Structure formats: C-alpha cells, structure tokens
Amino acid sequence: MIVRILGEGQYDLDDHALDALNGLDTQIELAIEHGDEEMFRTALDGLLASVRSSGTHHELDSLDESDLILPPGDATLDEVRQMLGDEGLIPGRAE
C-alpha cells in the first residue's frame, strides 16, 4: 500500500498497518466533528508518526498513485476541514 503525506512524499506500508491507522483516522474524524483542536493535533501527529515509522520511502522516480492521502504535518483542523469540504485543494495549478 502506498500512502502519501502531503508535503512529504510517499511511503510504502504493509497492508496490515492499515488497522493501526484506521483507529487514529477515526479520532481525527471525531475531532473535526467536535472542533477539538487538541484531539485533532494528537491524532494527526500519531497517524503521521505511525506512517513514518512503519513505512519506507517510496521510490522517488516512480510515478505511482497513492492508495491513501494524509494531510500535511502542520495542517490545522480548519485547514483539513476545508480540504474535506472540497475547498483549498488545487492540484498542480500553475498559473
């Protein structure tokens, strides 16, 4: 499984690592629903740390799409909420 942390690049992860990620992902979802910045920060930091520690950097010059995409490490709750609201993600716009 390939996971991209936005701003950091792609990581290769074993499929069974997904279970651990899902728990933290649910927490992020709850934190966004309740607007709980502290819970959000803890869950996101944990999620990204887990990907970094259990994954390896994906080949840099390969052109593969990721299975999962995670917010950047310094993203705020509002920023992620905006991304999920289909706002603020403007891929490859180079004008």
Add this chain to the structure above:
Amino acid sequence: MSVMKRLSLIFHSKANKALDRAEDPRETLDYSYQRQLELLSKVRRGVADVATSRKRVELQVKQLEQQAAKLQGQAEKAIAADREDLAREALTRKSGITQQIQDLQGQHANLQAEEEKLVLSQQRLQTKVEAFRTRKETIKANYTAAEAQTRIGEAMSGIGEEMGDVGLAIQRAEDKTAQMQARAGAIDELIASGALDDASSINAGDDIARELDALSSTSDVESELARLKGASKPHELEQGDDILAPEQQSAQRETDNGGRA
C-alpha cells in the same frame, strides 16, 4: 467514510481533472509535461520569495536589536544623571521592542521551515518530472493513440498527484509568506513613523526621545570631560615629582633645616 479515504478521493479527482484536457492522449502527455515545467518554475519562485521574506525579517531583527541596545544605553545614562523618569521611559520602550524581536524570531523560524519544505518539494518534483519525461517519450515513440491511452493513464496518475501535492505546498507557502509580509510591512511602517524608533533616524517630534537624546549628548560631553580630567591628573604628577606648590616646598625646607639646628 474515513478522513484518509475522503481526502484521497477528493485529491485524486482534482488531480485527474487538472490533467484531463486534450483530445489526443499523446497531446495530454505534452500538455502535462508543460504544466510540470511551469509548476517547477513556480516552486523556484516560491523558494526565492520565502527566502526574501526571511532576509527581510532578519534585517528587521537587526534594526530592532540596535534600537534596544541604544535605549539600554540611554537608560543607563539617565540613571547616572539622576533622571529616573527618563530611564523608565527608555526601558519601557526597550521592553516593547524586545517583544517585537521575539515575535520576529518566531516568524523567522517559520519562514525557514517553509523554505526547507519547498526546497524538498522542488527536488522531489524535479525527479518525478524527469521520470515522466522519459516515460512520455517512450510512450509516444512506441504506441499508437489507442494503445497509448492505458499507458498514459498510468504515467499521468502518479505525476498528477505529485503536482497536486507540490501545488498545495506552494499555495500554503504563499499564504504564509503573505501573512508574514503584511506583518513585516506593519513593522516597517512603525519604524518609519518613529513609533518603534528606528535606530538610524533622528527622533524628531518626540519630546521624550529628544530629551533622552539631549541627555545622551550631555552625558557624552560630561563623561568625555571626566575622562579628560582623569587623564590630565596623572600627567601633572609625572611632570613634578612633588605635588606641593613652590612656596610650600620652601617652607618645608626651612622647617627641615631648623629641625636639624
């Protein structure tokens, strides 16, 4: 659906939409490559912009540090001249400036981190673009339009996502830099208006600052005088071995002679 999955779907759909333009799939390759090169130059500009902002903040910190040192000196002189009111004013201003310096140092750290991230994004994108170019030429040389369709899909999905990622990094860096610049501009204005007292300017129109300056120059004169006086005394001692006046010296000699008779 989970955050990760929703984010991935949104991201991919946008990344693909951005590249899904041309009629002939091989044109799509050329179009996409063009877009990649544009994005790369945009990232380079972004790095340069952030570096410029960082240097500007460094310059402001230096200016404010000079000003803080100047106010500290003025406060010391004011105390020496028994003007506690002026010393208090100078130290109050200095503490305001110290706060500004701390804020700016925080911003500087942010800008530096942003700059490092962008440089890494640029390197990553550069590698992907080179890989894409190789793939593109192979596809164009070896396949007919119909066959190319599937191959192109594979090549495009990876680069589209990478471009999306870097595009987002650039956008965030631009937003952050704009905030910093607005703030830096505000500090420039404060310095220009004298509210933060630019160390290199003459403090016209500010009574306390003028008084502090006057006190500084008075103190400078006084300390210079004291230094000169201090320097001249040892000089006198060196010229005559005796510091008694001539008439005192003769009286002294008479006393000595009488004492021996």
